[in-house]
Amino acid sequence: MHLTSLILTQFKNYEFQRLTLSPRLNCFVGANGAGKTNLLEAVYYLCMGKSYNSSPDQYAVRHGDDGSRLEGLFGFDAEDAKSEKDRIVIKIQKRKRKIIERNGTAYERLTEHVGRYPVVIIVPDDSRLVLEGSEIRRRLLDNSLSQTDPVYLSHLVAYNKLLANRNALLKELDGRKDTTGLLDIYDQQMQAPVAYILEKRQAFIGPFTELLTEAYAAISGERESVAITYKSQLHDTPWLELMAERREKDRVLQRTTAGIHRDDLVFTQDGHPLRRVASQGQLKSFVLSLKLAQYRLLERGTRRPPILLLDDIFDKLDRDRVRQLLELVLSSAFGQVFITDTDPERVTALIDGKDATDWKRFLVAEGKIEQEEDSTAV
């Protein structure tokens, strides 16, 4: 599966842009602020129906315009179950519901879309996965599981909606006891989503750790052993019991203080907290390995090689690590790859010697993209 062509209308800093893509490697070269990341964002939107950093849709609309439109044509490889092309159109209008269409028909729910076109994005600030609070790690978990399991995504949506209602009720009660029985009803309704999500998160960790270890060895060549454990308040206490235990605390603090929205992943290196002991280099290798492990899991779960988006990796990673990463992703074991860079020389070195049918190079400047006339003349 790969993206064959792309049309951006009033998206970020693009007024109108049409592109025909390579099924293998697409390199976007241009100065800082030219619009390279925005282009990757457009690809991510088409695959996932939303922004990669959960930025609200209104920010996708070009300044001064009322709406944006993205169109992408996905082609399928011969061995893929489907042989036709899929046309995805996303229409974003300010103050209106976003519309996502597949081959002319609008989806009713985003859950119908997620996972059809698996995607992994590697960005310079991925080290936040290790250094920041638990939310970003849960997002990695949820992103991976949602792309391989639509039931997981619908349970997650249901849980989040109920959680928001529960928190709103706790606020409304303003420290008073709930005499309506509504809190009990929410707790009951949350039980099924909690059980499903907990089980899937638990089952995810084993294979994910295995793939992480493999990727880490390939990227770093180091011998330290890295691991992940899944932390949840629900490991020790069943859901309804936990809610009953926490009822007083929730009432006083006016929010839900326990649940799967508090789960976390703990990363370790040789048994120690990775955040405390890893060197800068080890940290970079680790986060790259996390993303490569995610790639392999998605590939396994969707039976399609995901699209891989590599944003600005040259500037933020050292040469050796970039070389190892690129050797890996440009091997035949990966599907379609998008790379951005500020330096044309580095991209030239990267594609040097590669068959010209395998890649395309695009020049990006101030919201305009030009494909090189003759990509072989590098």
Ligand SMILES: Nc1ncnc2c1ncn2[C@@H]1O[C@H](COP(=O)(O)OP(=O)(O)OP(=O)(O)O)[C@@H](O)[C@H]1O
């Ligand atoms: N909604 C929008 N409307 C118009 N312009 C926007 C919008 N959102 C972002 N931009 C502009 O897009 C530009 C940033 O583009 P982008 O992040 O893709 O750059 P880049 O080429 O990846 O740069 P770098 O190499 O620094 O990462 C900025 O000039 C920003 O002001």
